[in-house]
Amino acid sequence: MKKYKILIVEDEPIIALNLQETLYELGYETLGITYNRCKTMEILSNNVAPDLILMDIYLTRSNNRN
C-alpha cells in the first residue's frame, strides 16, 4: 500500500503538533509542519510533492486567504 505524504500548514504549533501525532497514530507519514505561506512555498519548490496538504484557511500575518 502506498504511504501517503501529508504536509501540515498551521500557524498554531500545538494544534499542528497534535494533528501530526494524530496522523501518525492513524498510520500516515507527514512531510512536516510549516507555519506560514513562505515556508510552505519553500518546501514545495524543493521538488517535494505532498499527496495532501492540510492547511489552516486563516493564517496570521498573511493578508490573503491562502
Add this chain to the structure above:
Amino acid sequence: MAKKFSLSFIIIGILGIIFLDKLLKIFYVNNDISQQGPFTVAILFMISTGIILYVIINHMEKVIQRIDNSYNELKRKDKSRIAPYEFSLDNSVDSIHWLSLDGKFLYVNESTCKMEGYTKEEFKDMYIEDIDPTFDRAGAKKCMLDIKNTENWRLETTHKRKDGTIYPVEVSGHAFIFEGQEYICAFARDITQRLEDKNNITKINEELQKSLAEKEMLLKEIHHRVKNNMEIISSLLNMQARRSDDINFKNAMKQSRSRIHTMALVHEFLYLGENLAYINVQDYIKKLVQDIKELYISQNTKLDVDLDLEELIFSANRCIQVGMILHELCVNSLKYAFEENRKNLLCIHINKINENIHIKIRDNGDNEIDITSLQKRDSIGLQLIHSIVDFQLHGKIDFKINKGLECNIIFPQKEEV
C-alpha cells in the same frame, strides 16, 4: 347738499314773507290789497315744500346712515372673520399660491414673497416658470393639467429666487373650482434643511455602518480566537493523553476534550454565522450530536438518532448551557447504553410549549439503572447537569425508565438578563 337746498327753500320762503310782503305793500300802496294773495300762497307753498323736503331728506339721510353703518359693520365683521385665515396664510411656513390653468399667479401669500424675493405686485404678472427654472411655457401648462388630473399631486423640484439663487422645494398641488372658474392651489416647502439633514443622517449612518462592521469583524475575530484557544487546550490534553498508559486518564482527557468542543462549537457558530449574538439551536445540536457520535462510537456500533428539534434561537450562553447538558446525557448513553451488534436508538426532542422549553433525551439501552443514583451529584457529569438546570436554566429535571433511560428537562424560554 339736498338738506341745504331744502333749508334754503324755507329761508327764502320766510324772507319772502318778511320782506316781499312789505315791498308789495309799498308797491301796491294804492292798489287793492287782495292782489297780494297769490304771492302769499306761493310763499307758504314754498315754505311747506321746503319743510316736507327737509323732513324727507332728513329721514332719508338717517336711513342712508343706518344702511351705511350696517354695511360698515358687515364689512368689519367679514374682515374680522377672514382675518385669522389671512393671518394663517401669510404666516404659513409654506409658500401658498393660486394659479390659473395656464400657470399664471393669481394669489400669493407672504411666505411666497419672502421665499422667492418678489412682491405681491410683481407676482401679478408672473408665471410659474418664472420661479421654477425646470419648466418652460409648455411644460408649465402641462404641469397644471397634471395637477388637475392627479389626486395628491407631489413634486420635488427647484425654485429660483429673484436674486438668482436656486433652492430645493417640495410642491403639492390641488385643483379646485370657485364660482365656475378652475384654479390650481399649490403649496411649496423649502426643503434645503431637510435635504441637508438627510445627507447628514446618511453620512452618519454610513459611518455607523462602517463602525458596526468593524466591531462585528472584531467580535468575530474574538470568537475565532476563543475557539482556537479551546482547540489548543484540547490539543494539549490529547497530546498529554497520548503519552500516558493509564486508560482512566485517557478517558478523562477524552471527555474533557469533548466538553471543551461543546463550548468551542458555540463560538464557531457565532463567528461563522450571520448573527453574532444568537444561535440556531437546531443546527448547533445536529452538529454537536454528530461530533459526539464520531468521537465515542466505534464504526461497528449502529446508532440511529431521532432528532425532533423545533426552530429555536438561543443566546450564546443559553446554547452552551443546553449543549453541556446534552453532551453529558448523550455521552452517558453512548458509553453505557449502546453496544455493538444491536439496534441503538438515541432520541433528542426539543420543543417549546407554553413559554417553556421541553427537552427529552431517551436511549434504548437495556442495562439496569438506579434512578436515585442519577438524582445525586456523584460524577462531574451529573454535577454539571444539575447545576446548570438549577442555577442557570431555573428549570426542573426528571429521570425515568422508558424502554431505556429517559430524561426530561423543562425550563422557561425567557432568559434572565
